[in-house]
Amino acid sequence: MAHFARLASVLALISALVAGVTVPGADTPLFYFVATGPDAAGVNFLPVQLHGGSPNYSSILTGNGPIGKFFLTQGVLVSIDPSGSTLYPRPVVNSVLTANGCSTYGTLGFVPGASSNKCARYSTFQIQSNPENAQLGAKLTLNWVGGFYVCGVNKEVVYKVSPGDGPMECTPIDLYTVPVVE
Helix, strand or coil: CHHHHHHHHHHHHHHHHHCCCCCCCCCCCCEEEEEECCHHHCCCCCECEEEEECCEEEEECCCCCCECCEEEECCEEEECCCCCCCCCCEEEEEEEEECCEEEEEEEEEEECCCCCCCCCECCCEEEEECCCCHHHCEEEEECCCCEEEEECCCCEEEEECCCCCCCCCEEEEEEEEEECCC
16 A cells, blocks of 8 residues: 555656646746757757847847747747746847838847837737647747748748748748746
8 A cells, every 4th residue: 555655646746747837827838949940950959049138039049048938828929038027028020121111031039018120020929739739739830821940050040921031041940839847
């Protein structure tokens, strides 16, 4: 009987350790975004890092920035601010102003409140469950069109409506959720 009690306590401890970390008031447990792409891109399983400083962060896949921790609250994607602020930065595509209006591409960033960038895109970030197996994570999408790319030496995350938009030395990637366990 004592053996059964020890086994039950070990199983309870394991389930407590594996449970996802949550933020009070969040709709989801915390998760990371992890990149997948062609092997030649060298980004498979690299987590999105928040580069820069509070309040404006850009997203990169290499370097020494803090790894982003994300969650949904009231249906809106936000991140934990590495500086410790309780203003949760939300995602933004930093489109640029061109002679023809706002570009159809931009770096993926995270800002609390609003950006001074008049072309910034905030809304309609979603996570889409994997249709084959929801346990495999969910993919980050924006407006259900276009896609994410990794560009440059720092492997910066860029959103493009069409592959020919913006920087040309880029590789398409997907960003999938992975639960945070601590």
